[in-house]
Amino acid sequence: xxxxxxxxxxxxxxxEPRHSYVTIALHWGSALLVMxxxxxxxxxxxxxGGSLRTLLLESHRQLGLAVLLALALRLVARVRTRMxxxxxxxxxxxxxxxxAAHLGLYGVLLAVPMLGWALxxxxxxxLRLLGLLPLPALVGADADLADQLTDLHVxxxxxxxxxxxxxxxxxxxxxxxxxxxxxxxxxxxxxxxxSAGQTLPEGVRLSRNTLRRVA
Numbered sequence: 001x002x003x004x005x006x007x008x009x010x011x012x013x014x015x016e017p018r019h020s021y022v023t024i025a026l027h028w029g030s031a032l033l034v035m036x037x038x039x040x041x042x043x044x045x046x047x048x049g050g051s052l053r054t055l056l057l058e059s060h061r062q063l064g065l066a067v068l069l070a071l072a073l074r075l076v077a078r079v080r081t082r083m084x085x086x087x088x089x090x091x092x093x094x095x096x097x098x099x100a101a102h103l104g105l106y107g108v109l110l111a112v113p114m115l116g117w118a119l120x121x122x123x124x125x126x127l128r129l130l131g132l133l134p135l136p137a138l139v140g141a142d143a144d145l146a147d148q149l150t151d152l153h154v155x156x157x158x159x160x161x162x163x164x165x166x167x168x169x170x171x172x173x174x175x176x177x178x179x180x181x182x183x184x185x186x187x188x189x190x191x192x193x194x195s196a197g198q199t200l201p202e203g204v205r206l207s208r209n210t211l212r213r214v215a
Contacts, residue, residue: 018185020081027186030070030109037063038157061120064113065129071109105167108160115153122146
């Protein structure tokens with residue numbers, strides 16, 4: 001017996017482009033680390049207890065170092081793992097703009113924690129990764145230089161906030177206006193839905209049929 005045309009179309013429908021699990025995990029992990037670093041330093045301005053302020057500052061520093069580690073892993077993954085082509089239907093100028101935006105994001109993700117590391121060194125503070133591994137000083141202890149680096153660190157942080165906001169806006173534009181796969185390719189994979197025109201794996205179909213009979 002031949003299958004209905006709809007079933008044939010569902011089986012031959014090309015899979016949506018998706019980035020690798022490593023790329024997705026590092027992307028959202030980096031986002032959580034950045035938000036945690038921002039939250040810890042902003043919360044520090046709202047508290048008065050000296051010990052709590054110290055804890056929040058140290059948390060901010062450790063999260064910043066974690067952002068650096070995540071960025072290094074992302075660059076390795078970018079080189080070793082091919083990114084899904086989600087802009088194949090976009091104009092060349094839009095593709096170049098997307099690549100430039102990603103390079104800019106990588107740049108600020110590098111600059112912000114590196115400036116924080118340097119200003120800590122300027123204040124004579126030796127950073128320890130996870131509180132254990134001592135890291136070298138990037139600059140000598142100098143209060144005036146530390147103040148200048150603090151200003152640059154804050155400026156770079158606000159620049160990163162602006163670029164991240166544009167990044168989010170672009171992803172939403174692609175999802176809701178262009179209706180392409182730029183956003184969904186980076187989302188954690190959800191269970192496919194048969195109502196969306198996708199066929200479920202055999203094991204999933206059997207499980208659903210069993211549940212329906214039990215219900």
